[in-house]
Amino acid sequence: MKKIITTAVIFLSGLNAISQTNSITKNSNKMEQEKIIQTVTNLFNGADEHNWTKVENAMKESVLLDFSSMTGEASSIKTAKQIAENWAAFLPGFDKTRHQLSNFQVTQNGNTATVHYNGKADHFIGNDVWTVEGTYDTELSNTNNNWFITKHKLNFTKQSGNTNLPAKAIEIMKSKSIRKVKFISEGLILKGNLHLPAEFSETKTYKGIIVTGSWTTVKEQMPDLYAVKLAEQGFVALTFDFRNYGESEGQPRNYEVPEMKAQDILNATNYLQTLSFIDKENVGGLAICASSGYMALALANGADLKAVNFVAPWLHNAEIVKLIYGGADGVNEKIKKSENAKTAFAQNGKIEYVPASSTTDKEAAMFGDFDYYLNPKRGAIKEWGNQFAVMAWKGWLQFDPIQYASKINIPVQLVHSQSAAVPMGAEEFYKNLNGPKNIIWVDKASQFDFYDQEPFTTDATNDAVKWFRKQL
Known part of the structure; x- marks a missing residue:
């Protein structure tokens, strides 16, 4: 078992991702932990950039997606393409989105890894903002020396700001x-x-x-x-x-x-x-x-x-x-x-x-x-x-x-x-x-x-x- 505790804050805004990372590594390859975190980062970065290829490429062909703590809908297995298409049909309804990730805790066991981290997502339309906060548990597997997300779970904590913005974004997308x-x-x-x-x-x-x-x-x-x-x-x-x-x-x-x-x-x-x-x-x-x-x-x-x-x-x-x-x-x-x-x-x-x-x-x-x-x-x-x-x-x-x-x-x-x-x-x-x-x-x-x-x-x-x- 290899355990890496990484503290990071990642700001994802438009095409820019700024990451400041301090890590304490025990019996692990530093490059491997960076690759794991980068895969997770790519998922959120791609969403903010509207780069749906990047979003899709961060995941395995099928992913167990679980947003039930926020939506009330049961977790389900979806293809990477379906997830990218669903996000592409919603997120561009906002003027921009900005994800901030912090306090990564990575547990690696051979070709599998689990990442627990804090997340905050700001969604903007005009001068209004809708913010969602919580933690994530993301599981990954390694194939041909590349890490891919296999499970992505949001542990919803709270939302604030203008909670009518999601409905407005949907109307804008329509x-x-x-x-x-x-x-x-x-x-x-x-x-x-x-x-x-x-x-x-x-x-x-x-x-x-x-x-x-x-x-x-x-x-x-x-x-x-x-x-x-x-x-x-x-x-x-x-x-x-x-x-x-x-x-x-x-x-x-x-x-x-x-x-x-x-x-x-x-x-x-x-x-x-x-x-x-x-x-x-x-x-x-x-x-x-x-x-x-x-x-x-x-x-x-x-x-x-x-x-x-x-x-x-x-x-x-x-x-x-x-x-x-x-x-x-x-x-x-x-x-x-x-x-x-x-x-x-x-x-x-x-x-x-x-x-x-x-x-x-x-x-x-x-x-x-x-x-x-x-x-x-x-x-x-x-x-x-x-x-x-x-x-x-x-x-x-x-x-x-x-x-x-x-x-x-x-x-x-x-x-x-x-x-x-x-x-x-x-x-x-x-x-x-x-x-x-x-x-x-x-x-x-x-x-x-x-x-x-x-x-x-x-x-x-x-x-x-x-x-x-x-x-x-």
Whole structure:
């Protein structure tokens, strides 16, 4: 056992790190102790410098991260890349950060070491500062004569100053990481969110992903959630409101027309390819639920996507429609109502609406206790109209996206569950695909789990990222 007691104060500010160290060494190599402390220093120095490569290189491939004493969240094993990406998505929201470390106590045992030390972190926005204080226990291992962090634990003592700064930093990062955009689709202005990776640079080139959600929805629902996760993985992800929905132009409002939405996807792809920082030859698509069918039609119509990933795809044909909507009689009844509503619109310009989702109105497009659409903490957000134009029923019920599978030659991956919506449609679609393909079946996941619940959304995103990195 080799024990080194080192007293040090390290100020990390911007690109400068000043260290004053006095050490008493017993039976140890002074160079080795300095290397151990330098690895720990690099972690904090890199964070203050926003040098995420330095942060990542200070750690082993996987690290047990434990900030539970401050956050209340359980410790977890994360990759060095995940830790660097998480810090990169938060710390630059401050004007600057400054870490001060002191009183290092290093215990070395062969190729492993434990370091206990004091830490103080100042976070600045304008004239305000938020300070966190405590101690750290950091474990390291030696590989090829280099020390790497394997465990990093904060023992939180106190915080002071403006404790609202973390929330403000998050909002600042959102403003930096989401760019409001607009483009034209058949003469209409469609508005979207362009989700950018941490440390985004206009001079670099990124792979772009079009992200679309379920029927009747807006970009702020499941599309933005997946786009944020894709941006965290280094992609530029575009979400947008289809015509007739959300912030985009188009009349009648909340009018669901598959063919129009497919054309909007095609035009969104064309727009993304015009951006100077997008690799125009490597744009992909991630579609959730019903928009999987719209994206399939867009591909059949020539959308220049190089690979796509469908999450919980709702893909139906005439037979599946009958199973879902009350048999032939139920389908014909809805089509008749649709035709009557369209005739009335043509005559007097009035739109007949029903709720998109309701537990009380049996005429709703989705009648039942669908918590995602009814819960304000989930999908029942202010940006969503919860309306369905009755005259849209005919086009929806007669839309058959499964027929387009045989016309798609690019790589397609499906992530679904047998306990989610219409898995038989996904199976039929997958069978008819001609190009490279893959299907992943998730155990015991509902349709709405894929919309916003963990671990399903993160797992589905990770599956998509693996697919895109392989195919783009």
